[in-house]
Amino acid sequence: MKIRLVRIFAVLALTFVVALSVAGDVLTVVDTSPAAIPGIVFQSLALAGFALVGVMIAVRRPENAIGTLFCASALIWALSDFSLEYATHGLITQPGTLPAANLLGVIGTAAQSLGFLLIFTYVLLLFPTGRLPSPRWRPPTRTSRTPCSPPPARRRRPTTSSTRVGPRS
Secondary structure, eight states: OHHHHHHHHHHHHHHHHHHHHHHHHHHHHHHSOGGGHHHHHHHHHHHHHHHHHHHHHHHHOTTOHHHHHHHHHHHHHHHHHHHHHHHHIIIIISTTSSTTHHHHHHHHHHHHHHHHHIIIIIIHHHTTTTSOSSGGGHHHHHHHHTTTSOOOOOOOOOOOTTTOOSOOO
């Protein structure tokens, strides 16, 4: 079942990357000069390339985490680009024309950092097998995870009468 979900996620991520890239490119072309079009197209093709490589790895080897990371980072990167272009259009180019432009600007800024973190830390740590090389690589993985999420909850042992601190009743 997990293998099937990885493949479905990879294909959906590629679809959303292409859709978000096209939407972001339309907003960028509307806001900028035609001379910027080649750079915009190159960025979109590079982003689609990341997603396509992720899909190819996820479909052929779903147990390898590299494919899922490539798809996730491309999706987050596309979301970031679209959100920032949406915010630029709604706040600077034509203020007040698009709803929730402030919110998408914040989302775009946060997503940009997360997308780069996935590519430059986890992919490098997990390359080429999709697993850490040895257990000694777990601390760097935990360290790079801390800006993204809270630490996992730890189980507390129940307090018994013999280990209770304070006055006894």
